[in-house]
Amino acid sequence: MGMKVVYLLLDGVGDCPLQEPSEWKGRTPLEIAKTPNLDAIAARGVCGMVDPVAPGKACGSDTAHLNLFGYPPEQYYVGRGCYETLGAGMRITPQDVAFKSNFATIEGTTVTKRRADRSFEHEGPILAGLLDGTVIPGFPDLSIKVMYTTEHRCAVAIVGPGLSDKITGTDPLVDDRPLCVSEPLDSTAEARKTADALNTLTKEVTRKLETHPINVERRARGKNPANLVLFRGPGSLAPTPPVAEKYGIKGAVIAPTAIIRGVAESVGFDLPKLPKEATGGMDSDFKVKVAAVLDALDEYDFVFVHFKGIDDASHEGDSHEKVRQIERVDAAIAPLLERNDVVLVLSGDHSTPCIKKDHSFESVPFVYCDPVASADAVTAYTEKECAKGDMGRFPGDRVMPLIVSRIKQ
Numbered sequence: 001m002g003m004k005v006v007y008l009l010l011d012g013v014g015d016c017p018l019q020e021p022s023e024w025k026g027r028t029p030l031e032i033a034k035t036p037n038l039d040a041i042a043a044r045g046v047c048g049m050v051d052p053v054a055p056g057k058a059c060g061s062d063t064a065h066l067n068l069f070g071y072p073p074e075q076y077y078v079g080r081g082c083y084e085t086l087g088a089g090m091r092i093t094p095q096d097v098a099f100k101s102n103f104a105t106i107e108g109t110t111v112t113k114r115r116a117d118r119s120f121e122h123e124g125p126i127l128a129g130l131l132d133g134t135v136i137p138g139f140p141d142l143s144i145k146v147m148y149t150t151e152h153r154c155a156v157a158i159v160g161p162g163l164s165d166k167i168t169g170t171d172p173l174v175d176d177r178p179l180c181v182s183e184p185l186d187s188t189a190e191a192r193k194t195a196d197a198l199n200t201l202t203k204e205v206t207r208k209l210e211t212h213p214i215n216v217e218r219r220a221r222g223k224n225p226a227n228l229v230l231f232r233g234p235g236s237l238a239p240t241p242p243v244a245e246k247y248g249i250k251g252a253v254i255a256p257t258a259i260i261r262g263v264a265e266s267v268g269f270d271l272p273k274l275p276k277e278a279t280g281g282m283d284s285d286f287k288v289k290v291a292a293v294l295d296a297l298d299e300y301d302f303v304f305v306h307f308k309g310i311d312d313a314s315h316e317g318d319s320h321e322k323v324r325q326i327e328r329v330d331a332a333i334a335p336l337l338e339r340n341d342v343v344l345v346l347s348g349d350h351s352t353p354c355i356k357k358d359h360s361f362e363s364v365p366f367v368y369c370d371p372v373a374s375a376d377a378v379t380a381y382t383e384k385e386c387a388k389g390d391m392g393r394f395p396g397d398r399v400m401p402l403i404v405s406r407i408k409q
């Protein structure tokens with residue numbers, strides 16, 4: 001009989017042997033952390049090493065998740081702009097072109113500050129609301145959707161017929177450089193139209209922002225006016241069969257992190273609303289997320305839960321914090337081990353060695369733990385132990401077929 005599946009994804013959990021402190025030398029954070037629950041899952045299940053995208057390839061969380069969800073990035077990856085936009089909660093279609101955007105400062109034609117102000121939580125939503133729905137002058141069939149996200153950032157999408165994402169953005173990427181003019185990247189009429197519309201839109205946005213009372217006041221107080229929006233990472237969604245259609249299952253993703261929500265949304269997972277204590281950062285309340293998983297199991301065949309804090313600690317090169325985050329996840333997942341009616345799948349999405357402070361190419365430890373199937377000899381969730389497991393080393397696109405076949409058994 002089929003069984004429901006919970007996938008525990010520990011972002012950036014894989015690591016390399018640490019060099020310090022001396023008592024930790026030669027061991028990885030997973031080997032140092034006290035993880036009775038993760039080890040119990042490994043002991044009850046079959047283990048292996050997964051290459052989230054491909055052997056020897058360092059990957060982003062977005063491409064890794066796409067591939068683990070069974071959507072090969074070479075066919076379905078549509079760029080960070082799209083995922084951040086979807087993750088912020090904006091609905092876009094494959095016809096629209098989405099951007100990752102900043103409120104910035106322009107003087108004449110020079111972008112003096114690419115980030116007008118990092119403390120923009122009050123003003124950002126007001127200015128995003130002002131710009132939302134703007135019709136682009138000279139392009140009566142094109143308008144924009146704008147949504148404030150975090151700090152100086154907002155998500156923008158151009159909506160209308162005959163658009164293309166084969167254009168360059170307007171962000172000079174460095175302060176005190178001229179604003180870039182968007183150019184088409186191919187010879188289609190759609191790319192030409194979109195680049196022209198984006199250049200016109202940039203001027204219209206500045207016209208609207210320049211005289212807004214928020215900017216009049218900011219200038220009066222000697223602050224940088226937010227009189228420009230920079231457009232970067234243009235992308236359109238690829239036509240994508242949703243998970244319900246592709247696999248015939250009902251799936252939910254528990255993740256507060258915008259980019260993961262965006263990837264999940266792009267392939268049609270449901271995204272249950274989470275309490276604000278689930279922050280998507282190192283301060284996230286992991287127990288609240290596990291409670292959300294248990295709730296979702298009433299309704300869904302497959303529940304995927306993403307733990308981000310481990311990766312954040314790795315990017316800071318803080319091995320002590322990484323160990324602490326791993327132990328926090330371990331404590332939070334205890335209620336899931338009591339469920340003998342659920343298959344647990346456990347892996348990372350890439351390694352993020354503390355010594356490198358960045359994503360790296362190593363394969364990551366994987367466990368498939370089925371209450372009514374046999375286990376292998378592995379008894380600890382670590383890089384070295386899982387490498388001895390029965391599943392051996394395999395690519396990430398093998399994971400969903402395994403899960404789906406178990407749900408439908």
Ligand SMILES: [Zn+2]
Nearest residue numbers: 011012061349
């Ligand atoms: Zn990641």
